[in-house]
Amino acid sequence: MMQAVSAARRALVLDQPFFGVLSLKLELVEDKSNTKTLKTDGKRLWFNPEYVATLSKHELKGVIAHEVLHCGNGHTWRREHRDPKGWNEAADLAINPIVLDAGMVLPKGALDGTPYKGKSPEEIYAIRQKERQSQPQEQQQNSNSQGNGQGNPGSNSSGGQDDAQDNGCGEVVDSDESDTHELKADWSASVLQAAKQAQAMGNLPAGMARLLNEIKNPPQDxxxxxxxxxxxxxxxxxxxxxxxxxxxxxxxxxxxxxxxxxxxxxxxxxxxxxxxxxxxxxxxxxxxxxxxxxxxxxxxxxxxxxxxxxxxxxxxxxxxxxxxxxxxxxxxxxxxxxxxxxxxxxxxxxxxxxxxxxxxxxxxxxxxxxxxxxxxxxxxxxxxxxxxxx
Missing domain, CATH: 3.40.50 (Rossmann fold)
Incomplete structure (x- = not known):
């Protein structure tokens, strides 16, 4: 399956250069024990070969692009206090529309982010928390039992198999805190460079304007x-x-x-x-x-x-x-x-x-x-x- 994932990345470089070039930054790691689908911490891209075997070539490209967006948007270091499963889902809901708008496909069961299109994971997380709070107590307990816990950076509790989404297609785990500053600067520079190249080719994905603006104009204190x-x-x-x-x-x-x-x-x-x-x-x-x-x-x-x-x-x-x-x-x-x-x-x-x-x-x-x-x-x-x- 390593060959299949490598081939999908090469195809992305030709078909979707923005996603393809950025995907090459990630070290590929085959992992059946702690990875249910695919996951990334901003440095590595773990994949379960059994899951990859169930995907078509187009779906595999879509899932890799999905993971690239987790990295480019800083989802590996933005979770903070939020529970890992809820953050993972909110991040998926934010980026899945971008993948689809770029003309790619995602596997059946991928979260539908259409109702949240254009919102950040933080906003989506807050909205969904409010929705849970308005549910009857029994439903709240069921929701909480499915995804609570703070998790430690880089551990399974922040995105490994134990917390893998049942209806997702790829996960994001916390990057190591000691690497966050360097990783953030590296991804910001790489995203801008990839966007510049894709724009010159007339192939910049829709929905990237907000990310590029945040990189060029960092938030003030x-x-x-x-x-x-x-x-x-x-x-x-x-x-x-x-x-x-x-x-x-x-x-x-x-x-x-x-x-x-x-x-x-x-x-x-x-x-x-x-x-x-x-x-x-x-x-x-x-x-x-x-x-x-x-x-x-x-x-x-x-x-x-x-x-x-x-x-x-x-x-x-x-x-x-x-x-x-x-x-x-x-x-x-x-x-x-x-x-x-x-x-x-x-x-x-x-x-x-x-x-x-x-x-x-x-x-x-x-x-x-x-x-x-x-x-x-x-x-x-x-x-x-x-x-x-x-």
């Missing part, structure tokens, strides 16, 4: 941008009325920093189900740390999907807790309308959302920062920062 945005809109000034005591002993009369009370700020949270619990938790922690420094008069937390689902007000000094309510569609306009109806003039508004909603036609007078958890929908106004779980 959203925590730093959030902190800078809120601090910029706090009211700090210097006053000559009270001299700075540090300089009086030197005979210098210098102004002291006067921190006026920061006007109320607003935090809006998209509760349509597209923002994960972990993201909300990390976002809340960061907001609390910043608010503790700038001390606004109050923080209004608004929960909104297609309409306002709830508002919590935290007075100066109170710790902020964010507990989403709702899970309907997405419309941003109710938040801005509520602020207007309350005759509120906030120092700023921070909106955590996947950006897939209706924006107000007119930009408000106060500063707005969109915490974008998706990356696909630009805001017509305001500042935007891509927010990722870390």
């Amino acid at each position: 959203w925590r730093a941008i959030l902190r800078r945005f809120i601090q910029e809109n706090a009211t700090d000034d210097y006053s000559w009325k009270t001299p700075n005591a540090r300089y009086l002993s030197l005979g210098l009369y210098m102004p002291s920093l006067r921190s006026e009370s920061m006007p109320p700020m607003v935090v809006a949270v998209d509760t349509s189900g597209s923002v994960s619990d972990l993201m909300v938790s990390q976002f809340t922690n960061e907001i609390n740390a910043i608010v503790d420094e700038v001390q606004p008069q109050a923080v209004h937390v608004i929960y909104c999907d297609a309409k306002i689902q709830g508002v919590d007000v935290f007075e100066k000094g109170e710790p902020i807790t964010i507990v989403p309510k709702g899970f309907g569609g997405t419309d941003f306009r109710p938040v801005f309308k509520w602020i207007e109806e309350q005759d509120l003039t906030p120092s700023c508004l921070v909106y955590l959302t996947d950006m897939a909603g209706r924006f107000p036609a007119v930009e408000p007078d106060y500063p707005v920062l969109w915490g974008d958890t998706n990356g696909d929908y630009p805001a017509p106004w305001g500042e935007t920062v891509r927010v990722r779980c870390q």
Whole structure:
């Protein structure tokens, strides 16, 4: 079967040069004991010869391209806290449409990613977690028993035979943490080079624009941008009325920093189900740390999907807790309308959302920062920062 897999890679180089060239980066390893189908850690491509024997030549090329996309998209180092089976499925749902759109075929039973087309594995994982949470308790337990556990990098618990998907066609396992930085840089450079070559030949696969954009424009540190945005809109000034005591002993009369009370700020949270619990938790922690420094008069937390689902007000000094309510569609306009109806003039508004909603036609007078958890929908106004779980 080693010859069959090698032949499939050579055929990919001719038929699908983007996938073919990248597939040559992976060391082929035949493995019947710990590999159910195919799997990769970004360095090696393990395959079960008995499984490969069941595939047609076209299906084998599709499965190899599938594994290449796991590597190119960094799925071997992006799992973080997520359970291995759930992450594997989410990653498959994200990349399978790209393989099919490129004109290739996948084996019968491959996960259908059509409903999630264009979404990242993180987003798909969060959506499916929400769906599981809305199931009856008995169904939740069945779902959890099929795929929970944290797994260790490179072990079977993160993608070996014990956790292999029953309805998948290829797996992804965690890369070694010590190799992650080098592996990420290597794959990023290789993907860009392969894309450049494929583009010159007019053969760049559809659906690769997002990956290429993320490689060319790495995500910014959203925590730093959030902190800078809120601090910029706090009211700090210097006053000559009270001299700075540090300089009086030197005979210098210098102004002291006067921190006026920061006007109320607003935090809006998209509760349509597209923002994960972990993201909300990390976002809340960061907001609390910043608010503790700038001390606004109050923080209004608004929960909104297609309409306002709830508002919590935290007075100066109170710790902020964010507990989403709702899970309907997405419309941003109710938040801005509520602020207007309350005759509120906030120092700023921070909106955590996947950006897939209706924006107000007119930009408000106060500063707005969109915490974008998706990356696909630009805001017509305001500042935007891509927010990722870390």
